[in-house]
Amino acid sequence: MEKTERRPADPTAMAPLIRGLYLHTGRYPWVLMQSPPGETQIPSEALILDIAPARYDSHSVDTEYAAKILQDAYTAWEFDRAPAGVEAASRTERSKKVPSCVVVKEADAVLGMYWIDRDFDTVKARMESKNDALLTETPPPPRLGFNAAHRAEVVKNKIVLVTGGAQGIGEIIVRSLAASGALVFIADRNLEGAQTLAVDINAKEKRTAGIPLAVNVADEASVEALFKTLVTTAGGLDICISNAGVLKAGSVLYQSLQDFTFVTDINYTGFFLIAKHAGLLFREQHRTAPHWKTDLIQINSKSGLKGSNKNGAYAGGKFGGIGLIQSFALELVDYNIKVNAICPGNFFDGPLWSDPEKGLFVQYLRSGKVPGARHIADVKAYYEAKVPMKRGCTGPDVMRAIYYIIEQEYETGQAVPVTGGQVMLH
Ligand SMILES: NC(=O)c1ccc[n+]([C@@H]2O[C@H](COP(=O)([O-])OP(=O)(O)OC[C@H]3O[C@@H](n4cnc5c(N)ncnc54)[C@H](O)[C@@H]3O)[C@@H](O)[C@H]2O)c1
Structure with missing residues (x-):
């Protein structure tokens, strides 16, 4: 039987799970960025995720199982930072602290490192400076009414x-x-x-x-x-x-x-x-x-x-x-x-219709599709009238x-x- 080589699991599969966790706890559309491969120095404030138990085959993980491991790791991270009786990681009613870096490991090997922040430029700067300071998550207040001006x-x-x-x-x-x-x-x-x-x-x-x-x-x-x-x-x-x-x-x-x-x-x-x-x-x-x-x-x-x-x-x-x-x-x-x-x-204003060489107006004018049309304006008027x-x-x-x-x-x-x-x- 052919022996399949065991490769490190692809950490990319974990990114949507990690982002999902943050979407869930913070109800905010966070951006996650993966460090370039080869980064092994683990930031002290990072959440460590060992996906070894979720290994599925020679090169992939069972993401349903990995999601559970991630949720447990996150709960443990919160617990570690909040000895009994102390508010979980400085949680207040409206906000709490969460890690800005998640390291995906398989046993001792670092597979990937994810940085999290509110927008693309901030997370990029955070990743480049390896700034692992905790994030403050403030869930949006419940929406009581509806304001169409802010659609x-x-x-x-x-x-x-x-x-x-x-x-x-x-x-x-x-x-x-x-x-x-x-x-x-x-x-x-x-x-x-x-x-x-x-x-x-x-x-x-x-x-x-x-x-x-x-x-x-x-x-x-x-x-x-x-x-x-x-x-x-x-x-x-x-x-x-x-x-x-x-x-x-x-x-x-x-x-x-x-x-x-x-x-x-x-x-x-x-x-x-x-x-x-x-x-x-x-x-x-x-x-x-x-x-x-x-x-x-x-x-x-x-x-x-x-x-x-x-x-x-x-x-x-x-x-x-x-x-x-x-x-x-x-x-x-x-x-x-x-x-x-x-x-x-x-959509007459776009190139599909209005391109002067390949647009539908020119095509329809040349092919005589619109009876009596002599100019592009005639073709346009014909379609607008419909x-x-x-x-x-x-x-x-x-x-x-x-x-x-x-x-x-x-x-x-x-x-x-x-x-x-x-x-x-x-
Ligand atoms: N223009 C209209 O009147 C009109 C009306 C109703 C619906 N639509 C629909 O709106 C959409 C956009 O139409 P448009 O008028 O802006 O067209 P368009 O030709 O101006 O632009 C289409 C874009 O899709 C890209 N594209 C084409 N094939 C691709 C492929 N295989 N992979 C990736 N990209 C590809 C092109 O490079 C181009 O940038 C289309 O789905 C069209 O059917 C257009």
């Missing part, structure tokens, strides 16, 4: 992934979330575009608000690598927005299988892959943070609710996306993951729906139209 605050400090975030609707989502205080991973096939956007928003926000990452959502190895990088960089995730999408219109009679598959692989299968790996990560956090709600949101389309002439590959993939949303919502509700779709109407509210969908329209869906804690499996009345639910 965007639902994303403040949260960690968000936006696929296809380099341009178009994705770019607007990234910019809006960053301006509302989120830490946004901008994942795109166009890494250069994501990098340029990250530099711009980081300068505007005067903090690390955007982190660019390369991904091809239609390739599982690429999606897996994306989530692994995200976990080592920030420890976990609160909101995943699956926005990457493509459109290649074509008649059912003439569209090539190649074009049909291209659209379907990205819009339909790509959403499945993102949902799968986001779901796995959210589930790990949920093991130690059972009350923390996470969001999986697909940017779908009005074409996911109503057929689209000579555009079947696109509409079919988007209709399918709603089937996935409803099914995933039923399964993932057990882990407090909400799963919803936003269905925007035509909307009861007589205009295209805009970034703020989409953002209002996103903030609603995140804030709403009592809804899942829904497809929210943002179409100016062009599509009505029945």
Whole structure:
């Protein structure tokens, strides 16, 4: 029989569990950062976690068991610092002290070291200076009422992934979330575009608000690598927005299988892959943070609710996306993951429609799709006239729906139209 080599367990698997523990005790979206490999000097105030008993096979750990070990280690840490009768680690009614560093060991070997703080830049500085001073956790006061003026605050400090975030609707989502205080991973096939956007928003926000990452959502190895990088960089995730999408219109009679598959692989299968790996990560956090709600949101389309002439590959993939949303919502509700779709109407201002060379306006003008149209303005007017509210969908329209869906804690499996009345639910 082939002998499997026993390798050190991958400590990255512990990051979402550790972040979950902090989400649970502090009800705050902490950022966790993993020290570069090779760090062995254990800070004196650190919480030590020995995962040896949770070893599962030659290279992985049973995270359900590891979650229990972590919870016990945390309770023991609190107990050690609070001899009988003394308030646990200077706990007051409203706040308590917690470790800012967690060291993951297996017996004597240090596997990984995680630093915890309120935002990306603070935790980075803490890790670089090896500052293990305790953190003060102050849970937010209970919300008694509802103030719509602060709706965007639902994303403040949260960690968000936006696929296809380099341009178009994705770019607007990234910019809006960053301006509302989120830490946004901008994942795109166009890494250069994501990098340029990250530099711009980081300068505007005067903090690390955007982190660019390369991904091809239609390739599982690429999606897996994306989530692994995200976990080592920030420890976990609160909101995943699956926005990457493509459109290649074509008649059912003439569209090539190649074009049909291209659209379907990205819009339909790509959403499945993102949902799968986001779901796995959210589930790990949920093991130690059972009350923390996470969001999986697909940017779908009005074409996911109503057929689209000579555009079947696109509409079919988007209709399918709603089937996935409803099914995933039923399964993932057990882990407090909400799963919803936003269905925007035509977004005329983005490159998909307005690009002067490849945009749909130019394409439709050249192909004579709009009877009598002689200029781009005629094509635009034709499509605007189809909307009861007589205009295209805009970034703020989409953002209002996103903030609603995140804030709403009592809804899942829904497809929210943002179409100016062009599509009505029945
Ligand atoms: N533009 C519209 O009118 C409209 C209307 C309704 C819904 N939508 C949906 O909104 C989403 C964004 O559309 P848009 O108009 O902003 O498109 P866009 O073409 O302007 O931007 C799409 C982004 O996704 C990226 N991308 C494409 N394939 C990818 C892949 N395989 N992996 C990773 N990234 C990839 C691109 O590089 C680009 O940055 C899509 O899902 C689209 O179906 C668009």
